Amino acid sequence: MALTLYTYWRSSAAFRVRIALNVKGLPYESVPKHLLRDGGEQRKADYLALNPQGLVPGLGHDGAFISQSLAICEYLEEIHPQPPLLPGSALDRAKIRAMALAVACDVHPLNNLRVQQYLRGELGQDDAAVTRWTRYWIDRGFVALEQLIARHSGDGRHCHGSSVTLADVFLVPQVYNARRAQLDLSPYPRLAAVVQHLESVPAFAAARPEAQPDAE
Numbered sequence: 001m002a003l004t005l006y007t008y009w010r011s012s013a014a015f016r017v018r019i020a021l022n023v024k025g026l027p028y029e030s031v032p033k034h035l036l037r038d039g040g041e042q043r044k045a046d047y048l049a050l051n052p053q054g055l056v057p058g059l060g061h062d063g064a065f066i067s068q069s070l071a072i073c074e075y076l077e078e079i080h081p082q083p084p085l086l087p088g089s090a091l092d093r094a095k096i097r098a099m100a101l102a103v104a105c106d107v108h109p110l111n112n113l114r115v116q117q118y119l120r121g122e123l124g125q126d127d128a129a130v131t132r133w134t135r136y137w138i139d140r141g142f143v144a145l146e147q148l149i150a151r152h153s154g155d156g157r158h159c160h161g162s163s164v165t166l167a168d169v170f171l172v173p174q175v176y177n178a179r180r181a182q183l184d185l186s187p188y189p190r191l192a193a194v195v196q197h198l199e200s201v202p203a204f205a206a207a208r209p210e211a212q213p214d215a216e
C-alpha cells in the first residue's frame with residue numbers, strides 16, 4: 001500500500017500518526033508542511049485543496065486523502081489490524097478512546113498553533129500569558145489522565161492494559177508539547193512512568209520530532 005504522510009516534525013498530531021504507522025510496521029513517504037514558513041505551508045492552496053482545515057497531519061492512501069489524526073489512526077487500525085491499537089472488549093476500546101480523546105479533544109486544540117497565534121495577535125497576549133494558558137490546559141488534562149492511568153494501566157508502563165494502545169499513541173506527543181511549555185511532570189508520576197517506558201519503544205523513538213527528516 002502506498003501511504004503518504006503530510007507532516008511537520010514538531011506537530012504533535014502528526015507525531016501520533018507517525019507512531020501508529022511505526023507500531024503497525026507500515027512504510028510511508030513523508031511530505032513536510034512547514035507550519036511557520038511563509039505564513040504556513042498548511043494554509044497554501046495546494047494543501048487546502050486536500051485538507052480544507054489547513055492542518056497536519058493528512059494521510060494519502062492510493063489516491064485518497066484523510067485528515068484528522070484520530071480518523072487516520074482508526075483507518076490504519078481497520079486496514080491493518082495487527083498489532084491492535086484498540087484491543088480487548090468494546091468496553092476496553094471505549095476506555096482507550098476516552099483517554100486518547102482527552103488529549104485530542106480537550107487539551108491539544110486549546111494549545112494549537114493557530115490558537116496561540118490568535119491569543120498573541122487578536123487578543124494581544126504576551127509570551128508569558130500564552131505559556132500560562134498552555135500549561136493550564138495541559139495540566140487539567142494530565143491531572144485526569146493520571147487518575148485514568150491508575151485505573152486502567154495493567155503494568156505501569158502503558159495507559160491501558162499491558163500493550164501499546166491508541167491512548168499511548170496520543171499521550172506521548174502531548175508530553176512532548178508539555179515539555180516545550182516547560183511543564184513540570186512530577187505531579188503526574190504514573191503518567192511520567194508510562195511515557196518514560198514508551199519513549200524507549202522503537203516505534204515511538206523513531207517517530208519523535210528530532211528524528212524526522214524535516215527537523216531543524
Ligand SMILES: N[C@@H](CCC(=O)N[C@@H](CS)C(=O)NCC(=O)O)C(=O)O
Pocket residue numbers: 010011012013014035040042054055056057067068069070104112113114115
Ligand atoms: N484535531 C486535529 C488537529 C490537527 C492540528 O491542529 N494540527 C496542527 C499541528 S499539531 C496544525 O496543523 N496547526 C497548524 C495551524 O494551527 O495553523 C488532528 O488530530 O489531526
